[in-house]
Amino acid sequence: MYFRRGLWVCCHVVYSIFMAVGNIWTHVNKFVERHIYATTLENEMLYVSKCAEHFNKTPQHIVLLLGNETISYKDLANIILWCVAAGISFVTLYDHDGHLQQNQDELYQAVKTRSKLCVGRIIWGRNKTLNGLGVENGVQNGTKAIAKTRVTVLSLNDSKETFLKVTRSLCYSAKNKEVKSCHISQDVINEMLIEETGLPEPELALYCGEVCCTYGFLPWHIRITEFLRLRSHHNITVREFVRLLQTYGKCEQRFGK
Structure with missing residues (x-):
């Protein structure tokens, strides 16, 4: 003993x-x-852009799980702008406590302070605009718009409310005989959940801290997500960010095979 x-x-x-x-x-x-x-910052974004050209693959949707860390708006702004430079289409910041979601304006101001030129390349949240930040991709005045990055801030409430909305919708449809219960499958539910959130499934999730924990982040969304550890988003350097993307690029996803 x-x-x-x-x-x-x-x-x-x-x-x-x-x-x-x-x-x-x-x-x-x-x-x-x-x-x-x-x-x-301009040189950092150029560095990320050049490195991204040599990645084996680049995630189109990246999630940052803040965990129990206090929020550093400057560092989050840097991460967002580096994602823009890497050509990542969707960036989701997840704070399960909801503090970041309640202070999105402060995050917006941090991004604007860091780079006013890149503000137009960002779509904020699920709406087309917020504080004049970004518009949808597409053609404007006959000219093709520059590819933009959608930044979304989520909390634990979003996971619960989304599932409740889909459940109510299915119950309502079944009650009114718009759909038969035998036709309700996992694939149908997944499609409805993705449509409700307006976000594709993330390929890469960076979790902060010692423990790999999702903190309740959209559990139906992480079937094919690669999780990599970020010790802390505080004082994150551009080279550290690039190394994480390089590590993801080398990952071989077998999808259960």
């Missing part, structure tokens, strides 16, 4: 030392990248 307890304590100490060394290395690496490789 004492041997097993001693062995457990030794393993715990070794693991704690390993994690501490890893955290120190991460902080040192970030410090070096922020100061030695310091550059302007």
